[in-house]
Each structure stands twice: as structure tokens, then as C-alpha cells.
Amino acid sequence: MLHSNGGFLEMGFEIKIVKMKRNKFFIGLIGIIFLSACSLETDVYDYMPQDKFPENEGQLESITLGVYTEQRHLLDDWGWWLYAQEVSSDVLVFPQRGTDWEDGGKWRVLNRHTWTANAMAVQNMWRHIFYGVSAANQALEYFQADTEVAAKARAEMNVLRSYLYYLLIDNYGAVPYVDVFAGAEAFPFRNKREDIHNKLIQVVKEAIPYLPESGTVENHKISKGMAYMLLGKLYLNGKVYKGEADFVKADMDSAIVYMNKVIDLGYSLEAKRLAPFYANNATSPEVIFSILGDENADDGMRHNFRTMHTLHQQTYDLQSSPWNGCAIKPDFYENLFAANDGFDNPNDISTTNDEVVDQRSKAFLRGQQFDINGQPLADDNGSLVLTQEIKADVMNDASDGAAVTRFSGFRVVKYEVEIGSGPVMNNDFPVFRLADAYLMRAEATLRGGQGANATADADLNIIRYAAGLPNEAATLDEVLNERGRELFMEGHRRSDLVRFGKFAARNWWLGAPESDAGNHRLVFPVPQDQLDANPNLASEPVSLELE
Structure with missing residues (x-):
């Protein structure tokens, strides 16, 4: 019944x-x-x-x-x-790392x-x-x-x-x-x-x-x-x-x-482009509507533990070891962030997330990782150097090597990692925020809505300027790209790709010849x-x- x-x-x-x-x-x-x-x-x-x-x-x-x-x-x-x-x-991708994340x-x-x-x-x-x-x-x-x-x-x-x-x-x-x-x-x-x-x-x-x-x-x-x-x-x-x-x-x-x-x-x-995602973001002047976060709830967001390597417990003095799971898809990072991230040599331990052009690239953990005292992290597989490349969405130690399997992929920490935190996050989740409104207005204008291209240019570039990027002429492709840079990991991307006619046509899943594209998706x-x-x-x- x-x-x-x-x-x-x-x-x-x-x-x-x-x-x-x-x-x-x-x-x-x-x-x-x-x-x-x-x-x-x-x-x-x-x-x-x-x-x-x-x-x-x-x-x-x-x-x-x-x-x-x-x-x-x-x-x-x-x-x-x-x-x-x-x-x-x-x-985002959750690659299988050995038997983990199958x-x-x-x-x-x-x-x-x-x-x-x-x-x-x-x-x-x-x-x-x-x-x-x-x-x-x-x-x-x-x-x-x-x-x-x-x-x-x-x-x-x-x-x-x-x-x-x-x-x-x-x-x-x-x-x-x-x-x-x-x-x-x-x-x-x-x-x-x-x-x-x-x-x-x-x-x-x-x-x-x-x-x-x-x-x-x-x-x-x-x-x-x-x-x-x-x-x-x-x-x-x-x-x-x-x-x-x-x-x-x-x-x-x-x-x-x-x-x-x-x-x-x-x-x-916000002047600091990741401020809407801070752990204490409840009063952010940019956030229009959010889902309330609470570290004491047993049903909240646990993304940071899903993405960070186990050794990041030493970086943030976490209550337990993270789970070494998801990472940014390499092409997404390459196409939208690599040119303006100030990150040139992932094997150089002197390279840090302070060397950026686009503020939003601070949302990724890349290259050599360090503990809370600034010492390089390593385990039995070698120095913890996170690489952009992810060989496939299924990797194993025997054929790919333990370091490749465990260290592949830049990790996504757009939502601030609190020192001493556990798996469930305090960060409120921004459902709607002002940056999205500017980009929506730019897109609607380019699709024939009342306004002019000058308005679309202004709306696009107020977001780019805030992030530290130069002005760009507004086109639909550039609006979609900017939406990717600005709004990734906020639940908009699938809908955006569908609206722009890109979702069914692109092959951005990794090492998956049996993937099934098409409008039925x-x-x-x-x-x-x-x-x-x-x-x-x-x-x-x-x-x-x-x-």
C-alpha cells in the first residue's frame, strides 16, 4: 500500500x-x-x-x-x-582509485x-x-x-x-x-x-x-x-x-x-571572489538564497572530505582523514582556468595558490601539498603532488602506478575548509547569488532580450573584473565560459550546458568509450x-x- x-x-x-x-x-x-x-x-x-x-x-x-x-x-x-x-x-569526476570509489x-x-x-x-x-x-x-x-x-x-x-x-x-x-x-x-x-x-x-x-x-x-x-x-x-x-x-x-x-x-x-x-563560500558566509552581501549549513547536522554537505587527499588532514588539522575522491575534470580546468591561474610548475614546491591572476583558481588544490606548518607532504607513494591529468575514470595501482592512481586530479575546495573541521561542513550553500544575476542578464540580452550588447559586455565584465581578468567582448560562448568559471560546483552547470545545446554533444567524460550521448540524456x-x-x-x- x-x-x-x-x-x-x-x-x-x-x-x-x-x-x-x-x-x-x-x-x-x-x-x-x-x-x-x-x-x-x-x-x-x-x-x-x-x-x-x-x-x-x-x-x-x-x-x-x-x-x-x-x-x-x-x-x-x-x-x-x-x-x-x-x-x-x-x-567534476569521481575516478575509481584502485578499489576506492568503485x-x-x-x-x-x-x-x-x-x-x-x-x-x-x-x-x-x-x-x-x-x-x-x-x-x-x-x-x-x-x-x-x-x-x-x-x-x-x-x-x-x-x-x-x-x-x-x-x-x-x-x-x-x-x-x-x-x-x-x-x-x-x-x-x-x-x-x-x-x-x-x-x-x-x-x-x-x-x-x-x-x-x-x-x-x-x-x-x-x-x-x-x-x-x-x-x-x-x-x-x-x-x-x-x-x-x-x-x-x-x-x-x-x-x-x-x-x-x-x-x-x-x-x-x-564580494571583493574576495571565494568569500560567498566561506564557512561563515551566512551574511554574505552577494548571497540571495542559500541552504543552511551546520557541522553538527548528520545530513549536510561533505564535499571537502570527498575531494581532499587523506594527507590533507595534516594541512587543515582535520578531525579525521579525508577520503581522496573527486577532482576537477582536466579539460574543464585547462579550458577555463589554466591560462590565468599563475600556476606554472606543479613540481615546484615554492608554487602556491597565492600566485594567481583569476582569484577563483584558489578554489583548487594543485601541485605539491603542505602540512599546516608549511612542510611538504608525502607518503609511501612519494611526494603528494596533485596533477591536472586524470588518466581515466577507472585507475588501479598495478597498471597505472600508485602515485598516478592516488594523486591524479586537482582537488576542488571552492567551499572554505575550516581548520579542525570534520566531514560535515558549516558553509551555507549559495543557491542564488548576485554574480549569477549579472550573467543571466548578459545571456538574455544576447538572446534578443531588451537591451544592447553594451549591456551584455558590462554585465560580463563586472564579473571578470571582480575576479581579476581583463575585459572581454560578450558572446554566448564567452558567457557560458564565464558561468563555468564563476558558478562551477553550485549546481548550475548541467542546466547551463543543456540550455546552450552543449550537454548531449560533448565528450568530456574520461576514458569511457562505452559512454552514451544523445538528446535522451x-x-x-x-x-x-x-x-x-x-x-x-x-x-x-x-x-x-x-x-
């Missing part, structure tokens, strides 16, 4: 989740009632009537915080969203574009995004009061759910659109991708008047700026989501309108476990009516 809120979970597991969230709700109310009893000016309830809840921001957050933090699962291999975007693109091929199928409906990434990403949808729908049931606070709460959850549906249509195309918790269809059909796209635009626009102004709430909460960014993404990707032959000027005009709104809100680019398939649970998902998508 199944209970479905779009996530299609087994009944027992869904009940467990529901009970957990409701228990948190009632625990929160105990505190609310206690505080209310201390005030002679506040009504006291032995329960909270639905038409009264929420009365204040504290009550609102007692429900919404868990919905926000649910998104942390998407940043690791619980929910897979981040790695599905970066590993399936030209950015993991049943779960990383390799993304790199080689050989995933199936049974792939772990395909199944878990669907499941965890729909967990968030279900949590937002359940939260909305609590916010029925005819009050300003309740209206704000409804707007927040509607926009957050719309963001999650943006991820779903971007990754899977047609999916079931579910906007209720109680009474949701047990076996829903998929809805047309175009219809969901149009519905999301409608829902977000209707919510905007009730959202808080940007800068008045924490970056991990929904604000007007976040809603404008989401609308910009929906319009910019309209050709893809609506299946149109070309980009429509009206969509590009709308994307520019909403990027103008974002840019006019008072956000500012532009979206992930409906997971097999979901098809088994709900045969309606195999049917042709049905229309979704706009209200």
Missing part, C-alpha cells in the same frame, strides 16, 4: 516523517503556550486553533525551519542533486552518461526533492489563518515548493504536480513540463507581494530577491521547459526585468522504483490547468 504526495513513499516511512514533523509542531506549541501564559495581553489556548496559527514569526519558524533544512540532503549523496549536476557535466559504479554512470532508471542518483534525487515538496505542502496546511503572518508563511512555502519543482522539471521534465498534502492523489499521473513551468511562474508572481524584503531575513529564507531569481531562471530556460524551437524574445525580456529587480535590491559582489528518467509503485507514471503526461 502506498501513500503519495509526489514522493511516492512506502506508507510506513511516510507516516514516520509526518509524525516526526507533527511532533515538532506540537513541541513548538508547548513553548508557545508557555510564553503566552506569561503575558496578560495574549490569549492563552490549551491548543492552537487553526484560524489563529501562526500568530508570530516564532510560531511560523517552528514549522518552516524543518522544511528549509530538508534541502541539505540535496547537497550530498543522500539526495544527489548537486553531484548529479556537476558529475554529469564537464566539471561504489557499484554509482559515480561512474553519471560521468559516462550511462545511467538508467535504477541509478542511485536518479532514484534518490527524485525522492528527496519530493520529500521537500511534501514537507512544504504539509506546512501550508498549518497556515490557514487570515493574518499577515500566515499570508507571509503561505507565500514562503509556495515559493520554496516552486523552487523544488523548478529542480524537478529541470532534471526530469514531466513530473506529477502536487500542491496539497491531505487528499493528494495516491497514484498521480505526470503533468506536462510546459504546464508546470507556467504554473510555477503564476504561483511565484502571486506570492511576491507577501514576501519579506531582501535583507530583512536570513539568506536561507525566502525573500523577494529569491523569488525574482527563480522567475529569471524559469524565463531564461523557457525554450527548454516549453520545448520551443528557439528562445522567445518575450521570455528574454522578462528574464531581464527580474534580473534588473535583483540587481537593484542592493546586493553587492537531457533529462533523467523516472526512477524504476517509482514506476513499480505507480504505473501511471509511465503514461503520457497530462495537462495541468492554470487557475
